[in-house]
Amino acid sequence: xxxxxxxxxxxxxxxxxxxxxxxxxxxxxxxxxxxxxxxxxxxxxxxxxxxxxxxxxxxxxxxxxxxxxxxxxxxxxxxxxxxxxxxxxxxxxxxxxxxxxxxxxxxxxxxxxxxxxxxxxxxxxxxxxxxxxxxxxxxxxxxxxxxxxxxxxxxxxxxxxxxxxxxxxxxxxxxxxxxxxxxxxxxxxxxxxxxxxxxx
Amino acid sequence: xxxxxxxxxxxxxxxxxxxxxxxxxxxxxxxxxxxxxxxxxxxxxxxxxxxxxxxxxxxxxxxxxxxxxxxxxxxxxxxxxxxxxxxxxxxxxxxxxxxxxxxxxxxxxxxxxxxxx
Numbered sequence: 163x164x165x166x167x168x169x170x171x172x173x174x175x176x177x178x179x180x181x182x183x184x185x186x187x188x189x190x191x192x193x194x195x196x197x198x199x200x201x202x203x204x205x206x207x208x209x210x211x212x213x214x215x216x217x218x219x220x221x222x223x224x225x226x227x228x229x230x231x232x233x234x235x236x237x238x239x240x241x242x243x244x245x246x247x248x249x250x251x252x253x254x255x256x257x258x259x260x261x262x263x264x265x266x267x268x269x270x271x272x273x274x275x276x277x278x279x280x281x282x283x284x285x286x287x288x289x290x291x292x293x294x295x296x297x298x299x300x301x302x303x304x305x306x307x308x309x310x311x312x313x314x315x316x317x318x319x320x321x322x323x324x325x326x327x328x329x330x331x332x333x334x335x336x337x338x339x340x341x342x343x344x345x346x347x348x349x350x351x352x353x354x355x356x357x358x359x360x361x362x
Numbered sequence: 363x364x365x366x367x368x369x370x371x372x373x374x375x376x377x378x379x380x381x382x383x384x385x386x387x388x389x390x391x392x393x394x395x396x397x398x399x400x401x402x403x404x405x406x407x408x409x410x411x412x413x414x415x416x417x418x419x420x421x422x423x424x425x426x427x428x429x430x431x432x433x434x435x436x437x438x439x440x441x442x443x444x445x446x447x448x449x450x451x452x453x454x455x456x457x458x459x460x461x462x463x464x465x466x467x468x469x470x471x472x473x474x475x476x477x478x479x
Contacts, residue, residue, distance in 0.1 A: 169451060171443040198442025200451050304442065320475045327465060348454050348462040355445045356466070356478040362445050 167224065168257075173302070174221060174228035175203040176246040177265075179338040183234075185322060187337065188346065189291040190229065192321040193298040195350045196314045196359045198307075199227075205343045222249055226260060227302065233267035233289065235275055244276065263301050265294070291318055309359055317357060324349045 173194050177187055194201040202225055207217045222228060230247040234240045250262040264284035266272050272284050285301055287293035295314050309317075325337055328345045337346060354360045443451075449459065469475045 171441075171447065172451065195448070198444075200443050200448050202452070206452060307442065316476075323469065323474050324465070327469060331465075344452060344454060344458065345462070347448065347452055348458050349465060351445045351448045351454075352459060352462045353466060353478075360442055360445055360448075 168226055168260075169200065169224055170226045171198065172200045172202050172225040172227075174225035174250075175201055176228060176243055176250070177203075177231040178234040178240060178243065179205070180234070181336065183231075184325070184337050185291055186231075186287070186289070186294045188322050188325045189294040189318045190298060191346055192318045192350050192354075193295050193314050194302075195347070195354045196309050196317055197299070197303055198360050199302065201347060203343065205338060205340055208340060218246065219249060222246070222253055223257070228260075228262045229265060229298070229301075230262060231265040231287075232272055232276065232284070233265065233287075235271070247276075265297055291315070291322075313357075313359075317354070317359070320353060321346070321350055324353070 175187075175190060175194075177183060177190065179187075191201045202221060204214075204218055204221060207221060210217075228246075228250045230243060230250065232243055232247070234243065247262065247264075250260075254260045254262055264272065264279070264282060266284040266286055267289045269286050273280055285297035287297045292311075292315055295318055296311060299308070299311060299314065325346060328342055328349070329335065329337060332339075332342055332345070334342065337343065351360070355362055448454070466475070470477050
């Protein structure tokens with residue numbers, strides 16, 4: 163599928179790629195798969211010489227929803243997430259039907275850190291796996307046939323064990339690499355199929 | 363009183379009305395589809411086609427199948443992605459899927475993750 167064609171099931175993930183966020187990243191990917199959507203992030207695209215910004219734009223345009231976690235506000239500051247949120251806002255202006263969701267760890271903090279978006283309520287996950295699962299289900303669960311929060315939470319716990327196995331097998335200390343991400347999605351998809359969340 | 367010329371004009375308008383009725387029928391069909399959605403949901407859809415199926419069981423349920431992109435009760439109804447679609451979108455190879463199945467089987471055998479069946 164060409165990257166500029168929008169896939170109504172694709173969800174773009176704009177999250178901090180650091181070790182402290184791995185558990186929540188696994189939970190995000192698992193929940194998105196469990197509700198029958200397709201997680202996508204910039205990690206999955208190999209560098210082909212067209213530049214990172216162009217790949218990023220093409221990928222955001224190919225998704226119908228984007229999820230932006232603005233919980234990393236420490237030192238050194240990370241500008242990637244707000245920058246990608248800005249790209250999504252611009253795309254949402256020009257492409258009707260495109261939606262973006264905000265995630266935060268602390269209530270009311272985004273009103274201080276990003277006052278330009280005042281009036282938009284972020285989903286607060288509190289930095290927990292269960293909070294992340296609940297936020298994603300609240301925002302994107304299908305009207306019918308959605309799995310229960312506890313079922314998805316159990317699936318996320320299984321996936322965190324699987325993620326550890328992926329890291330062990332790959333001999334790398336991070337999940338934030340192309341192969342590790344594809345492995346995670348593949349394992350998640352197979353498992354979700356086995357559990358009956360999605361069909362083959 | 364209409365002259366002869368205007369009367370013939372009116373007749374011709376009626377003739378074209380016959381063609382118009384076929385158009386009307388199509389719109390009537392569309393509104394029937396809308397009604398079907400309205401029965402199951404509170405709001406009307408955006409006008410896309412919907413099919414209503416009554417299950418064979420006594421007192422069976424009514425299922426409304428909508429096409430991708432239809433809105434029911436103001437909510438977008440998107441078909442769930444299948445494993446095949448996820449695989450295709452991300453360009454996941456069959457060997458990766460086989461390896462994933464093997465990994466899951468191993469983890470189940472070691473008792474690290476619960477068995478599915």
